[in-house]
Amino acid sequence: MISGSCYLPHPDKEETGGEDAHFICREEQAIGVADGVGGWADVGVNAGLFAQELISNSVRAIQEEPKGSFDPKRVLEKAHSCTKAKGSSTACIVALTDKGLHAINLGDSGFIVVRDGSTIFRSPVQQHDFNFTYQLESGNGGDLPSSGEVFVIPVAPGDVIVAGTDGLFDNLYDNEISAAVMHAVRAGLEPQVTAQRIAALARERALDKTRLSPFAAAAQEVGFRYYGGKLDDITVVLSYITSSTSE
Template sequence: MCFGCKGLWLLSAACYFPHPEKELTGGEDAYFICPEKQVFGVADGVGGWAEVGVDSGEYARQLMSESLIAAREEPTGSVDAARVLKKAYSKTTCRGSSTACILALSDYGLQAVNLGDSGFIVVRNGRVIFKSPAQQHNFNFPFQLESCGAGDPVSAAELFVVEVAAEDVIIAGTDGLFDNLFATEIETIVLQAKWSGMSPDVTAQKIAYLARERANDSNGETPFSAAAQNAGYSFYGGKMDDITVIVSYVTDHHMG
């Protein structure tokens, strides 16, 4: 049976590094992978809640847990990513708020829904052919889903349909990834991975390790430092954060 677009399937794996100061509580990022429905997603709990004693990681984890449940209820081959997010959001009751990005390979292509500054890129032949734009109210203030109907409405999420082909690589992540690595740096790792036959989990680890390395660099140029300077701040180097990376290889070989 064909589970994906034109006989395509996803081979996905993730790597997650919580912020060093949040390791004991598991950090504030969350993700899910549902291989049987060709769906995966990431969420980033908004850290500002810690000031009122709330762990936004719990909200992000429940949102992704409910997303997995909703994804499994979708019809095979025609998963509606926006419907999955809407259903998960309606079932999430923890206090807190979170960004969210959910992707599904359906009969119509790679379908994605994104709210906030998590996101994804598609790499083909070593070059980024698509990058989801971040949704921010202003610098470092992303759109976010929040419990009790506050925050941004789930309808504010952006929807995308991207045509993908065998050998493409999809990289989804939270801002801990995209704030610290430029697209060219990710492209280089993906090229090396393809040349050397790395599995998606090893590729995800290599990307996450480099993002953590950049986050620890207080002098180098990063996407976050460039954005901060454009916003009028004197900021250099990386941004220490939770880092979640999901790498998904598009293949025409059914792995199941």
């Protein structure tokens, strides 16, 4: 699994670094994203610090996993229990094991698997209500890691995993991401460059005030008058599967 990433903070949050966080564990063949919930800013809390600590603790927990028995739920539980910063965030962790992709997703971050230009898997969004995502919080508030959905997905060499925060998936439809992946693969681009291109396209669409974005479509479905893209932090972590096992 060869991975690369791109992070574009919301233009208004560049000075503070935004509220997304992510990791790539090359040796353990794992990737992850977290999206700090921006509503905390109303009470003077930068939820990006919670997301960063959760991601840092996730990396440590992954490195402590027994060889050959990766358990994403256990990783997330350990990471969450060690995270003390104020705030809350989504979480998505994906690892390549000898069973295929072993993943957990909680909230509206997530991942897709692209094969031959088509999306063959998409992690479902978890939300309590429109724009009210499942989220981990320090202490007893928020949702628990046990609420995250766990997936085991067979993959093959040539498959591409695209993990991201809602800044990606609120602005690009799956078929647009798949088309961008296919174009990049055919052009022989590295994962890092592909991630940058997809993030740039998501930002371009986020700034488009007339196009029906996935977020706008979802908002209109529940009765809101919303048009165009949704400006947000955008994280893309992209992995090419070069082997079907962890060998």
